[in-house]
Amino acid sequence: EAVAVQAMKSGAADYLVKGKTTSENLRLAIHNLLERDRLQQQLAQSEDKFRTSIENMLDCFGIYKSRRDESGKIVDFIVEYVNAAACTNNRMTAAEQVGKNLCEILPSHRENGLFEAYCQVVETGKTLIKEAFIYSDRFNQEYLTRAFDIHATKLDDGFVAAWRDITSRK
Numbered sequence: 001e002a003v004a005v006q007a008m009k010s011g012a013a014d015y016l017v018k019g020k021t022t023s024e025n026l027r028l029a030i031h032n033l034l035e036r037d038r039l040q041q042q043l044a045q046s047e048d049k050f051r052t053s054i055e056n057m058l059d060c061f062g063i064y065k066s067r068r069d070e071s072g073k074i075v076d077f078i079v080e081y082v083n084a085a086a087c088t089n090n091r092m093t094a095a096e097q098v099g100k101n102l103c104e105i106l107p108s109h110r111e112n113g114l115f116e117a118y119c120q121v122v123e124t125g126k127t128l129i130k131e132a133f134i135y136s137d138r139f140n141q142e143y144l145t146r147a148f149d150i151h152a153t154k155l156d157d158g159f160v161a162a163w164r165d166i167t168s169r170k
Contacts, residue, residue, distance in 0.1 A: 060082075135147075
């Protein structure tokens with residue numbers, strides 16, 4: 001048993017007990033291994049399609065995870081993913097955003113109520129829709145005031161957001 005446990009921890013897909021292996025056990029082990037491999041390939045293809053689709057969106061898109069204090073209160077959101085359009089909009093590379101606190105890279109989120117609105121999305125599960133939301137902030141080295149349509153939806157202990165710069169229409 002100890003050898004089997006260590007083998008599984010090391011990445012073995014299954015194990016068969018010497019002397020107790022039947023043709024049915026062997027057939028099932030092989031079938032399960034092939035099925036697991038097929039499902040992993042299917043998942044990888046699905047993730048690749050998703051990532052390619054999101055990267056080619058003209059709208060900005062991001063995934064954010066809650067950062068909580070000891071009491072469980074949300075104190076910020078960690079940027080987990082931003083697409084190319086979000087990078088262009090924020091005038092920052094993905095590397096300058098991913099893994100960082102949202103309110104540190106875009107501090108006006110606290111001042112204009114967006115941070116609190118995102119907290120409500122996470123706490124209540126209610127989707128946030130803001131139309132023609134006026135937002136001013138420092139985007140890298142440039143201070144800009146722009147209008148956005150924003151949609152945010154709860155995802156696990158965080159949210160996903162899509163936003164579109166509508167400044168030229170306003």
